[in-house]
Amino acid sequence: MAKPVVLIAEELSPATVEALGPDFDVRNVDGTDRPALLAALAEADAILIRSATQVDAEAIAAAKRLKVVARAGVGLDNVDIKAATAAGVMVVNAPTSNVVSAAELAIGHLLSIARHIPDAHASLKSGQWKRSKYTGVELYEKTIGVVGLGRIGTLVAQRLAGFGAQLLAFDPYVTPARAQQLGVTLVTLDELVERSDFITIHIPRTPETTGLIGTEQFAKAKPNLRIVNCSRGGIIDEDALYAALKSNRIAGAALDVFVQEPPTGSPLLELPNIQLTPHLGASTDEAQEKAGVSVARSVRLALEGELVPDAVNVAGGVIHQTVRPGIPLMEKLGQVFSGLTDSPLASIDVEVRGEIVEHDVNVLKLAALKGIFSRMASEQVSYVNAPLHAEQRGVAVRLITDAVSEEYRNLLTIRGSLTDGTQLSVSGTLTGTKQIQKIVEINGYDVEVPIAEHLIVMIYQDRPGIVAVYGKEFGDASINIAGMQIARRSVGGQALSVLTVDSKVPDSLLEHVRGAIDADLMKEIDIVVD
Numbered sequence: 001m002a003k004p005v006v007l008i009a010e011e012l013s014p015a016t017v018e019a020l021g022p023d024f025d026v027r028n029v030d031g032t033d034r035p036a037l038l039a040a041l042a043e044a045d046a047i048l049i050r051s052a053t054q055v056d057a058e059a060i061a062a063a064k065r066l067k068v069v070a071r072a073g074v075g076l077d078n079v080d081i082k083a084a085t086a087a088g089v090m091v092v093n094a095p096t097s098n099v100v101s102a103a104e105l106a107i108g109h110l111l112s113i114a115r116h117i118p119d120a121h122a123s124l125k126s127g128q129w130k131r132s133k134y135t136g137v138e139l140y141e142k143t144i145g146v147v148g149l150g151r152i153g154t155l156v157a158q159r160l161a162g163f164g165a166q167l168l169a170f171d172p173y174v175t176p177a178r179a180q181q182l183g184v185t186l187v188t189l190d191e192l193v194e195r196s197d198f199i200t201i202h203i204p205r206t207p208e209t210t211g212l213i214g215t216e217q218f219a220k221a222k223p224n225l226r227i228v229n230c231s232r233g234g235i236i237d238e239d240a241l242y243a244a245l246k247s248n249r250i251a252g253a254a255l256d257v258f259v260q261e262p263p264t265g266s267p268l269l270e271l272p273n274i275q276l277t278p279h280l281g282a283s284t285d286e287a288q289e290k291a292g293v294s295v296a297r298s299v300r301l302a303l304e305g306e307l308v309p310d311a312v313n314v315a316g317g318v319i320h321q322t323v324r325p326g327i328p329l330m331e332k333l334g335q336v337f338s339g340l341t342d343s344p345l346a347s348i349d350v351e352v353r354g355e356i357v358e359h360d361v362n363v364l365k366l367a368a369l370k371g372i373f374s375r376m377a378s379e380q381v382s383y384v385n386a387p388l389h390a391e392q393r394g395v396a397v398r399l400i401t402d403a404v405s406e407e408y409r410n411l412l413t414i415r416g417s418l419t420d421g422t423q424l425s426v427s428g429t430l431t432g433t434k435q436i437q438k439i440v441e442i443n444g445y446d447v448e449v450p451i452a453e454h455l456i457v458m459i460y461q462d463r464p465g466i467v468a469v470y471g472k473e474f475g476d477a478s479i480n481i482a483g484m485q486i487a488r489r490s491v492g493g494q495a496l497s498v499l500t501v502d503s504k505v506p507d508s509l510l511e512h513v514r515g516a517i518d519a520d521l522m523k524e525i526d527i528v529v530d
């Protein structure tokens with residue numbers, strides 16, 4: 001079998017490929033070369049990127065086999081998560097890999113803009129010895145405003161505490177208690193801008209934060225303000241910043257990130273009171289190694305069909321070993337469930353009974369939905385978009401758990417109502433040391449059938465001779481019956497037969513058998529395992 005293709009679209013640490021191991025066909029492409037990227041994506045099962053590769057809706061649409069987009073870093077503004085989710089593609093990042101590096105770069109920018117280090121360095125290298133021109137200011141006892149007190153903002157605040165600065169922060173999602181713990185005073189954005197000698201920005205770029213610092217804020221700032229942005233370009237309005245620096249409304253700025261990267265032709269490049277780095281926040285050996293190894297692990301998990309703790313568009317988390325074997329069983333029960341009907345669903349109850357419910361079993365709901373909707377949708381259905389399929393079809397879904405299971409140690413059931421009011425159910429369990437996957441109930445009939453690739457389910461009026469009829473028909477067509485179970489609720493009532501057969505049964509034969517035994521239900525269900 002061909003190895004899954006893992007596409008590396010940007011420069012990543014060599015540790016990434018090492019951590020991926022030998023099980024993948026690892027290919028490289030320049031993610032900024034759009035035609036090459038789109039062509040390479042057509043065969044990719046996974047893509048590894050940094051911030052320069054745009055994985056937008058067009059790229060997702062070009063990637064028919066894609067299962068995971070892995071961002072070796074934090075920011076996901078170059079990934080269309082909505083399009084990925086709709087296509088069933090998992091998106092993962094490495095949320096803590098580069099936070100220390102980014103925080104340290106911000107501190108570096110704060111110090112070097114206070115002391116003119118880049119300009120003094122360039123001046124000395126050009127043969128000059130100018131000392132008074134590069135007189136700076138201290139951070140000590142200055143007021144420093146931190147915009148965004150998340151992972152990086154917190155690290156910056158902790159480090160700045162050592163400089164004896166007074167720290168303010170603006171972050172509407174942080175509690176005053178948390179801020180107090182960090183020795184930071186929470187204030188409004190206006191107050192932060194008005195009072196700060198330095199500002200450092202650590203928030204994501206969102207519609208709300210784009211242009212958060214603009215003309216209005218610069219008008220309120222102290223003339224000695226020095227502002228640092230190591231988060232995302234565009235959070236400081238670049239035109240407003242240019243005007244504020246050009247007119248000396250503020251004293252200086254340091255940018256690591258830009259609206260356009262690289263910022264070729266930007267007037268900001270010409271200013272004397274700005275210092276710039278080419279998006280270097282995460283560019284350290286340590287951050288790159290951590291990011292690469294982290295996403296390589298996530299890609300391995302994702303391509304093995306596992307949930308991934310760092311996935312941003314699917315419930316992640318660690319799956320307990322007791323729950324794990326239930327995932328493929330539940331997925332197959334989902335396929336059996338939807339194979340029993342062609343009518344639209346109104347609601348689905350995913351029921352989990354037994355000692356398994358001591359653990360988080362949410363993943364079993366996702367597995368059931370994946371199994372159910374993979375039979376109904378033409379596009380890929382994964383743990384990522386399975387809930388979306390239910391939502392789009394207006395199907396109400398519940399997870400019901402019960403620590404008591406009467407007959408089996410653990411029992412998994414999918415029960416549903418069709419829009420015409422009909423009820424449908426299928427239950428399964430795992431038996432023995434080999435954890436054999438078995439169907440133990442269909443629509444209230446008790447059976448015990450190991451799940452096989454091809455199943456035939458028939459419901460008909462109980463009467464003598466029926467088994468001989470369908471047995472002969474399948475035999476004449478060289479369809480080998482591997483297993484069989486018959487169940488009925490009462491003598492002479494309706495009976496249900498479940499057969500496992502060794503090959504797919506042609507529709508015409510199924511129709512013929514249906515007529516021969518006058519079946520109320522005759523379905524072949526082919527279980528697909530991906």
Ligand SMILES: NC(=O)c1ccc[n+]([C@@H]2O[C@H](COP(=O)([O-])OP(=O)(O)OC[C@H]3O[C@@H](n4cnc5c(N)ncnc54)[C@H](O)[C@@H]3O)[C@@H](O)[C@H]2O)c1
Binds near residue numbers: 098171204205257282
């Ligand atoms: N320059 C680089 O190379 C580099 C490296 C790593 C991260 N980053 C960027 O740094 C930023 C911060 O990363 P993080 O890991 O700390 O993120 P985070 O999610 O841990 O923290 C972001 C904080 O911003 C706050 N926030 C959100 N919206 C806000 C708003 N409108 N006003 C004020 N605060 C708001 C949140 O409450 C949160 O506390 C991200 O944009 C990330 O992409 C840049």
Ligand SMILES: O=C(O)[C@H](O)COP(=O)(O)O
Binds near residue numbers: 052075076279
């Ligand atoms: O969001 C991030 O992780 C940083 O901006 C780093 O981006 P990079 O991986 O392109 O350096």
